Amino acid sequence: MDGDRRGGLGLLALVYGCGAALCAVGALWPMTARTPVALLVVLAVSGAALSAGLWLGRDRLPMAAVHAALALLALLTGLLAWQSVTAVGVVGLGPALVALGVLAGHVLPAAHARAHVAGAVAVVSAGALSAAPSGFLAPWLTAVVTALVLTEAQVRQTGALRRAACTDPLTGLANRRAWEDGADRLLAAAGRSGEPLTVALLDLDGFKAVNDTEGHAAGDALLRALASGWSGELRRSDLLGRLGGDEFALCLPGSDRAATADLLGRLRAVSAGPWSAGTATAHPGETLHEVLARADADLYREKAARPGSRTRVDRPAPGPQGRRQSSEVRCEPAIGPICSIPPSTA
Incomplete structure (x- = not known):
């Protein structure tokens, strides 16, 4: 999930930066004489500072920073709703809610994203109801x-x-x-x-x-049958994966x-x-790669010990990831790895 953390912090930096710019525009060109210019100036300055901090710290800040930044964004949006004096001012905060929900759905697990958007809706709606501008x-x-x-759509699409x-x-x-x-x-x-x-x-x-x-087709059926049979013998904490071809881990x-x-x-009994x-x-x-290299060597010793085996133990060393090199193509997402299958789903 590190890519989600880093990417989420980068996107939050963008959201805070855009929010700061919009607050600055609102302070420079107030909609009405009652527009809270001082508040907009404070939010513009603090938003710019938060944007810079999130961007510069995206490589080292923990995942908790994503949750904190989303919660703070909801509170600040609620504060703006509370200080709004026109219906346009309140409704204009709707895109901020959408941005918060879609961003949460993109980088967080489904339950966390839904909790964030529900909390944001409650906070901002409370502010809007307190201000209660006409219409x-x-x-x-x-x-x-x-x-x-839109948050729910993003959550489901990201999950898929x-x-x-x-x-x-x-x-x-x-x-x-x-699996790795x-x-x-x-x-x-x-x-x-x-x-x-x-x-x-x-x-x-x-x-x-x-x-x-x-x-x-018969080979594929064999792989599916093995995976199904093995899965039924494992604990929820065990993690079974297919590394590629006829190799499993x-x-x-x-x-x-x-x-x-x-x-x-x-496992042999149900194979x-x-x-x-x-x-x-x-x-x-x-490290995992070191453990895999020892397991790989043990696998080859078992194969070599079988009568009539032509497997050689003095084979080339495993690749840089501790496994034999294969032709498997591994795609890399734009913002980093997005895989996070818990052991219980194996």
């Missing part, structure tokens, strides 16, 4: 409904895009990027708690022969080597085809 209610309700509908970007379309499992993101988080949590964490790499045996003799928090061996035995596995239990301070 504002009907157009303001239109603005509120628009903000809520994230699922598509993070899910293997054939098996429904986490794809390589999503989730495994990184689980490894960090295991390092903090001191609990064991084991990674297992599963490689199908003779999968090319299935495709060559029975066709790719398991991240097993709270499992040592013995527990992992027991699980692999159960629709044969496969080999390599495992590695994380050492303190070890």
Whole structure:
């Protein structure tokens, strides 16, 4: 979610900057003699400062800064509504509500985005009702409904895009990027708690022969059957992903080597085809790529130990990410990774 955090802070900096510019215009050219010019000047200066701070700090500020900036934006918009003296002034704040909701829907989980826009609607509507300029209610309700509908549309669209970007379309499992993101988080949590964490790499045996003799449809059906059977044996905390081709990966928090061996035995019992596995239990301070490299070496040792195997153990070293290089194409979004599949969805 780091890309969401950084991108969200950048977009919030833009929103605050635009708001500061609009407040400055309102102060320079007041709509009426009762326009709160002093308040607009204060908001213009503070908005510009916040915009600069958010932009300059977007690489180091935590995700909590996104929530705080959205909440502050709602409060400041509510303050402007409370000080508005005309219906035009109140209704003119509608686009700010829309911007807040759409931005929240773009960078935050659905529940958080809905909570932010609901809170903003409540705060700004309270300010508008306190000001109660003549004739504002009907157009303001239109603005509120628009903000809520557009936020929900953004939430659903973003959710669909994230699922598509993070899910293997054939098996429904986490794809390589999503699995690595989730495994990184689980490894960090295991390092903090001191609990064991084991990674297992599963490689199908003779999968090319299935495709060559029975066709790719049969190969696809085998992959789907394996994914379905394995998923039924896993805990909610376990993370199963397809790395590409006939390679799968398991991240097993709270499992040592013995527990992992027991699980692999159960997975073999429900498997629709044969496969080999390599495992590695994380050492303190070890990175995911280092754990994967050890699991990869263990996988090759298992394959090489089989009678009649032609697998060589003295193969080229794994690639920079601790896995054999493949031709898999990995797309990168404009503002950074957007995958965040929790372990329970595997």
